[in-house]
Amino acid sequence: MADVRAMREACGVFGIVAPGTDVAKAAFYALYALQHRGQESAGIAVMGAGGIRASKGMGLVTQVFTEKDLAPLTGDLAIGHTRYSTSGVSDVRNAQPYVIHTGMGPLALAHNGNLTNAPALRDYLLQRGVGLVSESDSELLTQLLAQPVPDGEDTWSRRIAQVMRLAEGAYSLTLLTADAVWAVRDPYGFRPLVIGELPGGWVAASESCAFATIGAKLTAEVEPGTIVRIDRHGPVVERPELPTRSQSFCSFEYVYFARPDSVIEEQLVHAVRQRLGQQLAKEAPVAADLVVGVPDSALPAALGYAAASGIPYGEGLIKNRYIGRTFIQPTQALRASAVKLKFNPLGANLTGKRVVLVDDSIVRGTTAGPIVQLLRDAGATEVHVRVSSPPVMNPCYMGVDMPSRADLIACRLDAAGIAKEIGADSCAFLSHEGMMAAVRAGLTRARGHCAACFTGRYPIEVPDVG
Amino acid sequence: MADVRAMREACGVFGIVAPGTDVAKAAFYALYALQHRGQESAGIAVMGAGGIRASKGMGLVTQVFTEKDLAPLTGDLAIGHTRYSTSGVSDVRNAQPYVIHTGMGPLALAHNGNLTNAPALRDYLLQRGVGLVSESDSELLTQLLAQPVPDGEDTWSRRIAQVMRLAEGAYSLTLLTADAVWAVRDPYGFRPLVIGELPGGWVAASESCAFATIGAKLTAEVEPGTIVRIDRHGPVVERPELPTRSQSFCSFEYVYFARPDSVIEEQLVHAVRQRLGQQLAKEAPVAADLVVGVPDSALPAALGYAAASGIPYGEGLIKNRYIGRTFIQPTQALRASAVKLKFNPLGANLTGKRVVLVDDSIVRGTTAGPIVQLLRDAGATEVHVRVSSPPVMNPCYMGVDMPSRADLIACRLDAAGIAKEIGADSCAFLSHEGMMAAVRAGLTRARGHCAACFTGRYPIEVPDVG
Amino acid sequence: MADVRAMREACGVFGIVAPGTDVAKAAFYALYALQHRGQESAGIAVMGAGGIRASKGMGLVTQVFTEKDLAPLTGDLAIGHTRYSTSGVSDVRNAQPYVIHTGMGPLALAHNGNLTNAPALRDYLLQRGVGLVSESDSELLTQLLAQPVPDGEDTWSRRIAQVMRLAEGAYSLTLLTADAVWAVRDPYGFRPLVIGELPGGWVAASESCAFATIGAKLTAEVEPGTIVRIDRHGPVVERPELPTRSQSFCSFEYVYFARPDSVIEEQLVHAVRQRLGQQLAKEAPVAADLVVGVPDSALPAALGYAAASGIPYGEGLIKNRYIGRTFIQPTQALRASAVKLKFNPLGANLTGKRVVLVDDSIVRGTTAGPIVQLLRDAGATEVHVRVSSPPVMNPCYMGVDMPSRADLIACRLDAAGIAKEIGADSCAFLSHEGMMAAVRAGLTRARGHCAACFTGRYPIEVPDVG
């Protein structure tokens, strides 16, 4: 997706139980591998002899933590978090894990997702005499977990189950209590959450890419609507009684969010993306000399498109690797643009060629035009845009930060209109059916997916928006 | 008190209701004048159209706030706070005012004091399902205020009265709610709290010195055990039903904490300090040529001693005005010391003189020795130390950060022993009776005072400490 | 090159003359595109009405400059610089451009390269009564330029020529004087330097990739041993009388340093790298199922190797894009490593495959081993390492920061020994002849190159080192 920051995953979570291991450092490396799921803030909380100690800060994982920050975080259990704000408030006070004292002892929470009934939950807590310091879903979840179970034995398991019955929406959580790390996933299973094994320990994470970095092996997914309790004896799965929900894993994780080296639903994301490209070649063929992907996220789909179409694959755009938010506004006279700062064309590779430009998605559509122009200026005679997902036409309420409908180009224009607006010779999107076929081709059993941002069919009740 | 930071006041609070005035700037100037009551952090909260907006930070008032921080803080009501931590945790998350959302709407709180039954209050809240994020008394107070009144009408007045019945200890509070600023003082009246009037508004503050800076006039004290509700129509005093407590205003505020230009219990603090010096001259006369005070806090007592004794007053020590915490440790070879960095003697004024050195208090006793030595090195032939308060021998549980008994010199030695240890020719303290007489000489009606740090007689149940 | 930071280019330079353009912003964008040539500090100097104004700082270009820094830098002429230190002293005082006042007026200088007779030049200046504040070559160059021409007319042209006769070694300079920007290149032409044209202006830069970003077009190289003076009327080439030197452009710029989208010696660097890969396939063929390049720098060579060998090209390693220096040391128990933090293998693409791993160079050899192991762990049955340049065996004295010989793996081991040490099934390097053939295949006229780091044959007298 070349639309810089057009859609943003809300968060990455991690948990570890590993006596004898430096769990804070393990969390650091794991969060480093989950950096793509949140670049605004990061935090680590460890259960030590004197309770929970946490270190949090604004910025990239490597900016937030120093050896000195991690040194005091000793213990056998830890959780961690990387974050974007979906509410737009960027403040270290919103950095997670969120840590509180409760009547059951200390608790830390890391959350990926978005609750759809937050106002009702908020009112519920305020009426019970709980003061709230923020607008965040995560504070709601921790204060709900601080509420005693009204009848019967008061245990963390029963408290978590109680919260799962109250909260609606997307939540993949890691929790830290005195004796255990917990991995909790909503009944829809909107966001990913997996379990792994270390020599002498167990881990949980949003994506398996976090495991490779620390020498852990993926062993299982956290099934939707389940709780995995991990203590020093290993993980135990709990299945609380919950209303039935249809499984709805986010298809956009396959299209763009997840790292290509992660394994989700037992398949490598990179392989799914190659299949998306292959399917796209079948649905939208074109006579051309060269297949070029928009780096880096669309390269697997471009390789797939090239393989299926027989058109040679080549590099056509170089991406400036020196990431940094620049607030320096280009002037008209310079005719510079965010796209020119980010991408440079490889003239000699493109001159005189008919080019298929593969992108993984088009959201706002503001950068596709300048990229097409770059290729033409570098000598491409034709530019055919091929997108390895359907048009994005609907907002997400399940934990992804997206533009409003007014800013989605596919709400205004069809493929032909988009081709015209961005100056391409043609433009085609993968069909919803094609996408689902490519996603599901590698599954070993039937699974449900959410494609609401493409189709508008939400698996959950959502606010009524224009 | 020359014992650098040996005893520290816990906080300063402020509140203002003034439609048409820039209340954030008024709070800024007032906090600047209350800086001596807390130099670790500062904060301002304003009630505006969209609720409460707050700005807080670590450091001196002038370091914490910029014009840009204050600009968005628009409204008619505000509170502010300057802070030391008494618990020792120095963190911006503990900076006040503490702001929460409650079932009654938004609430901000600024607290000076210390609760003596915090563990019981904490347990009370946890058992009711409230998660707590810190160890601070101020969070306890806000969460207690978030609890609904169990029977009858639920109003802020009734909630505050309910909290006053639950909380034991020292608290002078300013609160900010949607329509009013509240000034609340515990039934003992340990810490100061006063009300003033502006053209077109009303203010509350720990000390009246904050009023001069913003053109306000002192109009009343907040009586112990009362609530002053200030809205756009002015202040109204409420007297909730509370168990009877004996009035116990802190005598150390007169001795050292309060600014000399503040008016407390209707008398100027500077005048009280002069009387303390006069009384000291009567109780502990000595034949000498010069009276010198330790700058700046002991100068009024030194002027009083000089006037009552007939011995000339003069400057004998110069204080380095460039405040800054230095972590550079002096080496033995240099024989430098914190005292030499802070004070330089005026040789020609001291040579051949018998000097009375007046200090307001001796706590640890670690700096008196070096100062006596400075005077001797500069040529003083005799040095007689006179202290305008009794020996400090007991910890404070009512909001003052103090050394433990093991570090109080008067727990180890009597006046003669202290004279020997610090190398003085003689040493004398003001008697408890003398101090109370000097304090009360200016009162227009009988009042009770706490002198527990001198006498060990606490007006409240305190933890049993060795 | 997967050896993180094993060899580092010393600097990037830029210059612009463009009345009516915001030259500071143009410099900002150009330096952003030259970021790969120096990430330690950056600076911009502009000639305005009141003389030269400069802004410099430590860090990436996007971190160093804000709109507020650039706003006062108004004028028609500017130069800029991005920097690594080759001497190891990292300090903002060494950030360039270096600005001085001289008897001829103000002067700013930006330097890429390294002088080989610095001690002699230093002594020359000290004996003439010039005090020096640093150890840097750039200060030497500016103070040499401050020296009047002893006979005849004293002009900048004659001063520059005088310095070119005194200084030995590598220097590609941009200079800023009252009326002109100057681009100066040493007689060997070690480091690149090119000239471009804007609508209404002219630019000079280390590489042409800086031109695309600002809408400029490459028009010429600065020939070795020449001075290009650019004023408001455009560029004029000056050829000072100098001793004859053999042209010696750095071949490592082709192998690794230069951006693939730059055009050097009239050929696209990306195309040269593809030819290096093709040549490598001819020299060192192997039976395999998949060609994988080490991202990002070796991908063009991998594409070339795949095309020439007929073995399919695929992605096998994912690079973590979130750059940041981490000082968190991995623990043994975690078995994490810098390589695991940087690269993750794509399991499903590699399982059961015989893999050709193409890298552009091997310097220390410390990371090749872990990468080979990553591929094996991910299921590769064979790993054949192919390197698109000869073994690096000699230090550089012409502006590249390199490890000493003791740290160069090829000084210790031959290809078979390296294969064994890094755990590869085989290892082969491109020959020197093969490299030169691939480099020169695209040239339109004969040119000389320096390959001293591969061959040990230096085109210039260098210090005698073990």
Add this chain to the structure above:
Amino acid sequence: MADVRAMREACGVFGIVAPGTDVAKAAFYALYALQHRGQESAGIAVMGAGGIRASKGMGLVTQVFTEKDLAPLTGDLAIGHTRYSTSGVSDVRNAQPYVIHTGMGPLALAHNGNLTNAPALRDYLLQRGVGLVSESDSELLTQLLAQPVPDGEDTWSRRIAQVMRLAEGAYSLTLLTADAVWAVRDPYGFRPLVIGELPGGWVAASESCAFATIGAKLTAEVEPGTIVRIDRHGPVVERPELPTRSQSFCSFEYVYFARPDSVIEEQLVHAVRQRLGQQLAKEAPVAADLVVGVPDSALPAALGYAAASGIPYGEGLIKNRYIGRTFIQPTQALRASAVKLKFNPLGANLTGKRVVLVDDSIVRGTTAGPIVQLLRDAGATEVHVRVSSPPVMNPCYMGVDMPSRADLIACRLDAAGIAKEIGADSCAFLSHEGMMAAVRAGLTRARGHCAACFTGRYPIEVPDVG
């Protein structure tokens, strides 16, 4: 002087030779005591085994240096500096000591003063081929010292003497070379410079107050026009051949700049200020009830006025001790002002009293009015302003940063006019003759002084200004 920052001393210098002592820490403590002479930046340079190492930074001495900064500064010789900029450019690059390499070896320089022929010196250097990086006098002095002596033996002594013949104006210098620390004072002796003795070492400093802090004893002044060379064998005085100049020590050092505990010209500054107050009482008596000084600088004069007049001395104004530059602008509605932020009146001390308000000087006159008003508001029935120096009417060219004539109130109004403008019942200044008499009453031999800011009679040729 209540005119906040109206006149500012330019700098403080220090030097030490003390084998076996931690000279960097000694410099730190000494600079801390010289903080009043410059609060913008500070620096320390030490001669160690590998040459000069320096640490410099912006801010107060306690902010600039940490233990970690000082630890590497090992050696037997050091110099230090605290600084204001007189040119207005506030930048760490201007922080001193200024360190260079010369043909004679390393050199560091710390300078207090201002050269009156800087443009000529600048031109001299530029024409000799020296590039200059700043506008500072100190760079001129170091580069002049880098110039070889044209004939005869080239020694530091001869180089320093050569520079003393070239440079005109005020300079009290400490220099650091390989074997010695040098203290150098211009032939007029405008700014102070003294020598002291440590156990096992020697020191030089702008003021003797720096000696007390480190256990050193004042032994001598550096006589105007002399060089004191201090090596491991102690100090040696050199008297270079120079044109005759009349001794002209700055009288404003006595009035305001110097610390009251410093000894200058063998007399305690505090004693001189008391005499100024006594003389003022004689010249400008008034019937009154109370003498109040503006804290802190005017308190000695107030004590002197009280003693000579027989009117009681008392505290009338409290100064807020929490220094910090505030950029928060007061609003009209609040009627707050810089004066109200800085001073609070002691109501009960002032009510119904006729007050003599003693200040040490009036420069801009902008704060005297608000202070008079403060006293009246607090109940003073009359306020008589008495100033212990003559009216300031002329700029200083010898190292003091002053307002221009347009901003000097005494250039516009006579004493009666000033009394009217500031709302005082009367206003009187000490006469020039009275000031000189009070200054000279304690001298043991005849000395010359500069009073040009009062009289307009400059002892040196100065630029022609309107």
